[in-house]
Each structure stands twice: as structure tokens, then as C-alpha cells.
Amino acid sequence: MKMQVVSLCLLGTMLFLCSVHARSLKRCPPSMDMNPVKESFQEIKGAIQANDTFKNVTILSNLHSIKPVDVCCMTRELLEFYMKRVFKHREELSLQISREVSSISNSFLPLQRTVQPCKKQSLCPCSEEAISATRTIINNYDQLEVRSAAIKSLGELDVFIAWIDKNYHSETSTA
Amino acid sequence: MLPRLLVPLAVLLSLRLGSDAQGTELPSPPSVWFEAEFFHHILHWTPILNQSQSTYYEVELLGYGIEPWKAIPTCNQTLAQSCDLTAVTLDLYHNNGYRAKVRAVDGSRHSNWTTSSTRFSVDEVTLTVGSVKLEIRDDSIFGTIEPPRPPMAPAGDMYERIFKNFREYEITVHKMPENYTFTNKKVKHENFSLPTSGELGEFCVRVKPSISSRTNKGVWSKEVCITITRQYFTPTILSTCITFAFLLCVVLACLILQLYMRRRGKLPSVLVFKKPSPLSLISQLACPEVPDTIHHLDEETVLKVSPELRNSELHGSTDSGFGSAKPSLQAEEPQFFLPEPHPQAGGTTGQGEPPALENSCSGGSSNSTDSGICLQEPSLIPGTRPGWELQVGSNGQDQDDSGIGLVQNSAGQPGGPQGSSALGEVSPLRPELPGEEDPAAVAFQGYLKQTRCTEEKTAKAGCLEVESSSTDGLSPKFQMCLDTEAGWPPPDLAKGYMRQDPPGMTVLPSGAPAGQWNQPAEEWPVLGLTSCSDLGIPDWSFAPDLAPLDCVAAPHSLLSSFDTDLVALPLISSLHTDE
Numbered sequence: 001m002k003m004q005v006v007s008l009c010l011l012g013t014m015l016f017l018c019s020v021h022a023r024s025l026k027r028c029p030p031s032m033d034m035n036p037v038k039e040s041f042q043e044i045k046g047a048i049q050a051n052d053t054f055k056n057v058t059i060l061s062n063l064h065s066i067k068p069v070d071v072c073c074m075t076r077e078l079l080e081f082y083m084k085r086v087f088k089h090r091e092e093l094s095l096q097i098s099r100e101v102s103s104i105s106n107s108f109l110p111l112q113r114t115v116q117p118c119k120k121q122s123l124c125p126c127s128e129e130a131i132s133a134t135r136t137i138i139n140n141y142d143q144l145e146v147r148s149a150a151i152k153s154l155g156e157l158d159v160f161i162a163w164i165d166k167n168y169h170s171e172t173s174t175a
Numbered sequence: 176m177l178p179r180l181l182v183p184l185a186v187l188l189s190l191r192l193g194s195d196a197q198g199t200e201l202p203s204p205p206s207v208w209f210e211a212e213f214f215h216h217i218l219h220w221t222p223i224l225n226q227s228q229s230t231y232y233e234v235e236l237l238g239y240g241i242e243p244w245k246a247i248p249t250c251n252q253t254l255a256q257s258c259d260l261t262a263v264t265l266d267l268y269h270n271n272g273y274r275a276k277v278r279a280v281d282g283s284r285h286s287n288w289t290t291s292s293t294r295f296s297v298d299e300v301t302l303t304v305g306s307v308k309l310e311i312r313d314d315s316i317f318g319t320i321e322p323p324r325p326p327m328a329p330a331g332d333m334y335e336r337i338f339k340n341f342r343e344y345e346i347t348v349h350k351m352p353e354n355y356t357f358t359n360k361k362v363k364h365e366n367f368s369l370p371t372s373g374e375l376g377e378f379c380v381r382v383k384p385s386i387s388s389r390t391n392k393g394v395w396s397k398e399v400c401i402t403i404t405r406q407y408f409t410p411t412i413l414s415t416c417i418t419f420a421f422l423l424c425v426v427l428a429c430l431i432l433q434l435y436m437r438r439r440g441k442l443p444s445v446l447v448f449k450k451p452s453p454l455s456l457i458s459q460l461a462c463p464e465v466p467d468t469i470h471h472l473d474e475e476t477v478l479k480v481s482p483e484l485r486n487s488e489l490h491g492s493t494d495s496g497f498g499s500a501k502p503s504l505q506a507e508e509p510q511f512f513l514p515e516p517h518p519q520a521g522g523t524t525g526q527g528e529p530p531a532l533e534n535s536c537s538g539g540s541s542n543s544t545d546s547g548i549c550l551q552e553p554s555l556i557p558g559t560r561p562g563w564e565l566q567v568g569s570n571g572q573d574q575d576d577s578g579i580g581l582v583q584n585s586a587g588q589p590g591g592p593q594g595s596s597a598l599g600e601v602s603p604l605r606p607e608l609p610g611e612e613d614p615a616a617v618a619f620q621g622y623l624k625q626t627r628c629t630e631e632k633t634a635k636a637g638c639l640e641v642e643s644s645s646t647d648g649l650s651p652k653f654q655m656c657l658d659t660e661a662g663w664p665p666p667d668l669a670k671g672y673m674r675q676d677p678p679g680m681t682v683l684p685s686g687a688p689a690g691q692w693n694q695p696a697e698e699w700p701v702l703g704l705t706s707c708s709d710l711g712i713p714d715w716s717f718a719p720d721l722a723p724l725d726c727v728a729a730p731h732s733l734l735s736s737f738d739t740d741l742v743a744l745p746l747i748s749s750l751h752t753d754e
Contacts, residue, residue, distance in 0.1 A: 035388075042298075042390045050292040055274045058240025064270075158298055159239075159271045169388060 028072050028118030032168045034161050036107035041157045044100040048093075049155040053148055059140040060156045062133045063163045070130035071167045072123070076115045077134045078160060082153070083108055085141065089150035101154060201279045201286035204232065209260075209275070209295040212303050213334055214325040216264045216295070218250070219257045220277045223286060226254070230281040234258050237274040238266070239294050244276070251280075261327045264295070268337050272296030297337075302384040302393040304344070309380060309401040316369040316401060320344055320382055341387040351377040351400065377402045 066074050083105065090101035118124035141149045204220040211217065218234060234250035237243070250258030264273050272294040279286035293299065305321040322334035335342070348357040348369055357378060358369060371378065379400040385393045 038390055045298075046293050049294050052294075055239070055290060055294075056237055056242045056244070058271065060271070061240045155294065156271070158294070158296055162271075162297070165388065 028121070028123040029075075029114040029168075032075070032111055032114060032164050034107075034111075034164050037104050037157070038161055040100045040103040040107065041161065044097045044154070045158065047097055048151060051151050052155045054144060054152060057140070057144065057152070058156065058159075059137060059144075059149070059153050060159045060163075061140060062136055063159065066133060066163075067127075067129065068167065069125075070127050070133070072115065072118055073126035073130040074133060075164065075167075076112075076119060076124060077126075077130070078137075079108055079112050079115065081134075081137065081141075082157075082160075083112070085138075086150055086153040089146065090154075092147055092150070093154075097154075104157065200284045201226075201230070201281055203287035204277050204279060204289045207275060207277045207289045207291045208293075209291060209299055210257075211267075211295070211300045212325075213300060213323045214261055214265075214328040214332070216259070216261045216267065217257050218260050218275050218277070218291070220289065222254070222256055223279045226279065227281055228253070230254065230279055232256075232258075232277050232279050233285070234260070235276050235288070236260060236263055237276075239271040239274055239296075261325075265327075265329060265332075267295070267300070268297050268332060298390060300391055302338075302386065302391050304382050304384050304396040307380060307382050307396055307399045309378075309399055311401065311403055312368075314371055314373055316348070316371060316378055316380070316403075318346070318367045318369065318380060318382075320365040320367070320384075322365070322384075338386050338389075341389075343385045343387050345383040345385065345393075347381045347383075347395075349379045349381075349398075350374070351379055371403060375403050375405060 060078075063074075087101060087105040087108075090098045090105075093101065115124065141153060143149075144152060202223045202225075204223055207218065207220045209216060210219055220232060223230065231251050231253045232255060234247040235244040236247055237245065245263070247258065247260060247263060250260075252258075260273075260275065267273065273296075274291060274294055276288040276290040278288045303323050305323040308319045308321070310317050324334075342365075343361055343363050344365070344367070345359070345361050346367060346369070347359045349355065350357040357374075360367075360369075369378075369380075377400050379398045381398050382396045383393045385391070
């Protein structure tokens, strides 16, 4: 009798752990440390956003419509977009802004390393909707002049940070 | 040709510029920014230089990424430098932010737009605290932080919902009046506790909120102060005092109850028998006496008789053995109360004959009823005055209901002629009471109070035969038999009350052996007979001559008196009248 009870307990514990693991596996990567990005961005937010001439245009316009399933794909794509398309235009900006942008770029590297295993494990699939959303963002960026687009994209880092917090840090349910 | 065209062109250009200058004369506001708290979004701008009284500012708002710009007409107020845009920016906490622009307008002139430097987003909201409540709990300050509750906030947009986690509060406590920082700590909940370590005084608390996952700035709340004073009446102390008071009341109640019970158990004064005092004894001596007759007795007779007299219980008998006073015969006023005349006895027995002996018990003040049993042993000391005397029908005041009163013979010697006559008078007393007896005498109720030892003795003298026949055992019998022989030991008389026998039975010739007298005493142990022997010689210390006189009455005289009862009656009556 006692052995049966013990075995049942063990089975229940294993099931529970599996569910938790599955839940954690559902979200890949499990978390994203955006604090360094936040601190650096706070320094240049005013300057960057002040230089944004096209205020009625937004590049990251469709992030609110991204489904939770596509969060991992979008995260991976956006990180790559900023690293390849936006951060390389920092020399055209002022020195202060350039320095902070470099710091932000350095903070993006560990974030990419966090997401990479998910892709390898095929835990970060990209649906058609995710692919379509990514294509829209790139089109918005391309419609603007390079420098303005870069400035606008840097200025919208706070949007990106808020979206990350919302999806990865559910405790901090921010806007 | 060209120079001719230049002049009109210049004029046109100057006119154009002038018009433009007129439309854009006004400088644009230098800066535009948002100052926002939780659902309290205020757009500020700096005024333009050289603004007139009619200058007002136009505001337009743009949701980031949402076209077009939206004019806010409520902000078009003269000389205003700020505008509340909360109502049009309610989605601030759910979208990417807003952009606002302002321009000055004065009449037909207006300035350029000035756009807010940064995109107005949730990051620019300054965190505040609604209120702080403090209370003292067990030597510590317990605080509750209330988040802001702005009226413009939609129903579901509460501070705790928007900033669900990582809410932190920095708390600073200043102690007044020294105004030094008592403590500074950070808490992660809206409730906090600050131990004061027993310090007293005024403590002022300020709180600054923050979100650890955000870069939002926070502002210090208003200072809230609380004073800690020494509490003398804490709940603990109060409860302890109440408990002690309750226990004290219980103890007092028990003590009072105990005292009350003891008081109730106190013996009633009626049942308290007074010990005979010398004074009472002396008063007994002053009782009226018949002329003394000196009876000479042998010493042996006295000794023999003395115990009998003591046991005679002429005064009072306590058949139950309680409270028998045994004063000396001398002390008592020897009064033998004859019992109420038995119908057979002819009413001779102690009708209220106040027994002299009884006075010692009652102190001459009693109209005591039969319930007052008082034993007063007659002083049997021979030769001393007064001797036991029979008081027939006298001293109603002293009489017992059924006791035979024997007046102490002044002569003191029962052996003498007078004593014998007195004793002889006793003999017929029982069977026949003189008619002259005190009308106040208690009627015979069937029991004679054996009060006098002499009474007993006189009875015994002639009752040797009666005793043998009347020994019923339990019923106490008074024996008025006269003692004939001095040699016989005084019989033990029953204490208390004796049933009165018919007169004939009482008159008996003497001559019975002395030992017979002892029988009644032996047979009536329950009655607690006090025989004359109880009246020991020590009791007759001051009246040694009296005791034997009564007990050892001249048997011959008594017997003769018994034989001549008729003769004795007038004698008794005469005695009574004389008295």
C-alpha cells in the first residue's frame, strides 16, 4: 500500500515537472534581459526622438498584432534587423548618441545568443503571419531616407523594449 | 529689359516676404514637453516672446504611427502655457505613445509648430503614491501605501494592473524634532513595518514608488507623521489588571461567605449556660430561710452522704447530661420545686415549689420553663448555714415547672430536729402539696425536676422501698423518700425530670439498705443522674456542714414525718407562709 502511494506521488511529480518544462519550452527563449538596453536608451531617447522628423510614420507599427506563437520568431527577426540595418548608421549621429547606440548594440549580442538555441531546436518556428509582419517593418524602414529611418528606428527602441517586456516578462505587464 | 523686370520682381518678392513674415511673425514656442503622472497627462510649452494679450496656442496630437494629427481645441486658451491631454491620451499605457505639437496664434498670425521633443510614452509617466497611512502596532510602525487613484483612469486601468509586478517603494523615516534619518529601506509591497526599538517621539514617513523593471521616475510622497508615546494601559496590562481584580473579588466573596457561615453556627445564647459565679452563690445564701436548726452529724455520715447529695440534682437535672451547673449548696438558694401534683399524688408534689437550689441555676430570676434545665447541687456541708430547706409553694419566681424546691436549711444540719422537721416537711411535699403553695407554681407535668440533692436525700431516706418498686428503668422518678439512716450512701438521683409517683409510693419507710439508693442511679444512666455523690466534698469547700445535713437527714425525723404526713403538711405550709 505504501509503495503504491509512493509510486503515485512520484508519477504525479514527474508529470508536473514535465508540464512545467513543456510550458517553459513553449516560450523560447524563456527570458530576455533588456535592462542594459533600457539604461542606454534612456540616455539618448530625448535626442533621438527629437530628431525624428517624420512623426506620423512608424516603423514598428504592427507589433501589437503579433501572436504569442510568433513572438520567438519576431524577436529573432527584430534583433537581426536592428543589428544589421539600424546600428550601422550610428556614426552619422552625434557623438553622444553614437556612444550609447554602441552600448545598445553590445547589449543585443547576448540577446541573440539567448534566442539562437531556440532556432536550432526548432522551437522558434516562423509562421506566415510572422514573416509578413517582418516584411512590413522592413518596407516601412525602406520608405524613409536612410538617416531618418535610422533615427526613427533608434527612437522606436522603447517600443521594442515594451514589446519584449510584455511577451517575455509577463509580470511586468506594460503598455 | 532685365533690369526693368528686376524692380517689379523685387517689389513682389518684398511684398511676399512681408506677407510671409506677417503669417509667421510669431515665433514658435521654444519647447513642448509632457509632464505626466498616472493618468494625469499635461502638455507644457514655453510661451513665445513678445506675446500679446490675444495670443493663444493651438495644440495637435498624434498617436505614434497613427495619422493624422488631431487638433485639441480645448487647449486654445489665451495665454495658456499648458493643457491637460489626459482625456485624449487614455491609451498611453497600451500603445506606442503620442506626439504633440504646439503653435502660437495671435489674430491672423501664427507661429510654426513645435513638436514635443520625445515621443510621449508610458516611460515618461512619473510614479506617485496616492496616500500613506500609519499606525502603531507592538512597538513598530505599520504602514499602508495606497496607489494613486486618478478620476480620469478607466475602470480597468488600475495602477496595480498596469504595473503588475516589480513595484517597489523607498521609505524614509525621520525622527522629530531632532530631524535625523531614523531608517531608510526599500520594500516591495504596499504594506510595511518599521520597528521603532522602543523609541518614543514623532516619526515622519515619506515614500517614493518605483518600478524595478522600468526607468520611470518616482516622486516622494507627502510626509506623514505619527507620534509614539509610552502606553501605560496596554491591552496586556489591562487584561492582567482585570484578571487580578476578578480573582480578588472571588477571594473576598469566599471569605465573606465563610464568616457568615461561622456566625450562623454560633450557639444561641439561650443554650449557653452560665457558670455559677460566687456572687450568685452569695445571693443564694440570702434567700429567706426558715429558722436554722443545727443538726449534728457524724463526719462519716457527711462523707457518705455527700456524694449522694451531689448526685441528687436537686436543682436541675440534666438527664441528657448537658449544662448542669453544680454550684455549692451554700451558693444556691436551696429551693426545691415540687413537681406539679400528680392526680394520684394529690397535688403535693412540687407545684411550683421554688426550689432553693434552683436559684443557683436561674439566679433567682427565672420563671424558667421546663426547658431550662438547671442543675444546682445543694451545698451539703453540714453545720453551715444555710441548710437546705423546703419551700413549699414559695418562690414562684424561681420555681421550675416540676422541680421540687427545697429551701436550704439555715441550720445546716439535716440531722437536727429542725432540719429533720424541715426535711420531714419535705416528705409529704411530694405526695401532697400544701394548698398554700404558690399559685404561680408551675403545674405538675408529670416530671419532677430533680434539682436538689437534699430533696433527693430526704426522699431517699424514706424511699428505699419505693425505689425498689419504682425502678422502671428509664423513667426518671423523683423519690421523696427521706433518708432514715445516715450510713447509707447518697443515692444517685436522676437528673432532669422524674415522673411523679403517687403519693403513697413516695412515702416509704427508711431502713432500706444504702446500696439500694445506688440502684436508680445505675439504672438510669441515660438520665445522667447526678447523685449526691457528685456533690463531692470539694464542692462543699465553704459549706462543709451543709451538705451532709441535707443528704444525711435525720432518718428518724424524716421517717416520722413520713408517717405523720398529715402533720408535715401543715408544717410545710407553715413554712411556706412564714416565708
